[in-house]
Amino acid sequence: MNVTEAVESRRSIRQFLDKPVDQKTLQKVLETATRSPSGGNTQPWNAIIVTGDELTRISDAVKAKVRTAPAGEGIEYDIYPKGLEGRYEDQRRGVGKAMFGSLDIARDDSAARVQQMMANWDSFGAPVQLFTYTRKYMGPPQWSDMGMWLQTVMLLLREEDLDSCPQEIWALYGTYMRELLDIDDDHIFFCGMAIGYRDPDAPINNFDVPRVPLAETVQFRGF
Numbered sequence: 001m002n003v004t005e006a007v008e009s010r011r012s013i014r015q016f017l018d019k020p021v022d023q024k025t026l027q028k029v030l031e032t033a034t035r036s037p038s039g040g041n042t043q044p045w046n047a048i049i050v051t052g053d054e055l056t057r058i059s060d061a062v063k064a065k066v067r068t069a070p071a072g073e074g075i076e077y078d079i080y081p082k083g084l085e086g087r088y089e090d091q092r093r094g095v096g097k098a099m100f101g102s103l104d105i106a107r108d109d110s111a112a113r114v115q116q117m118m119a120n121w122d123s124f125g126a127p128v129q130l131f132t133y134t135r136k137y138m139g140p141p142q143w144s145d146m147g148m149w150l151q152t153v154m155l156l157l158r159e160e161d162l163d164s165c166p167q168e169i170w171a172l173y174g175t176y177m178r179e180l181l182d183i184d185d186d187h188i189f190f191c192g193m194a195i196g197y198r199d200p201d202a203p204i205n206n207f208d209v210p211r212v213p214l215a216e217t218v219q220f221r222g223f
Contacts, residue, residue: 015198016127058129062177076188099207132192
């Protein structure tokens with residue numbers, strides 16, 4: 001698989017097969033991903049990879065927390081900026097509409113929508129979670145570096161026929177996640193990422209996710 005094929009085949013998978021992921025494969029991916037760029041070679045990312053009983057423990061604990069604080073608790077950063085508008089908000093709403101539409105869940109079916117959102121805490125059936133965090137004093141450039149590292153990991157997973165779903169939703173319980181993962185107060189929790197093998201037949205893995213035309217986001221000057 002070349003880079004273009006990896007980019008074009010990568011998407012956020014929300015239904016995985018019940019199939020284990022080999023630790024040696026993950027080790028290989030993460031070793032290669034250390035080549036990701038970072039400003040000044042700071043490499044600000046940290047991660048904890050979880051599976052099996054440990055993942056079940058964390059999932060069960062967060063699901064219990066959701067029942068008492070459904071809107072989140074101990075949130076350490078805004079997942080979306082306040083005042084999100086224009087095409088940015090349109091795109092966010094559009095992908096949500098397409099996702100629920102792929103499952104034939106109506107806009108006013110709040111119970112079904114909640115049930116689907118709860119699938120996040122079971123990693124959509126994926127056997128592995130990658131939880132990412134960094135030092136609290138890191139700024140926007142280092143958060144950008146973390147994003148580049150995660151993107152590199154996701155593309156390398158495709159090379160191994162694996163898939164992923166980055167999940168910032170875990171950050172709704174940021175301080176609790178740090179407690180569950182034994183991460184000290186000098187750090188801030190960023191996100192989770194489900195890892196496994198996609199269910200190729202699941203409608204939720206096949207709906208169209210359009211991208212903005214290049215002319216709307218990029219200018220070429222001096223050519």
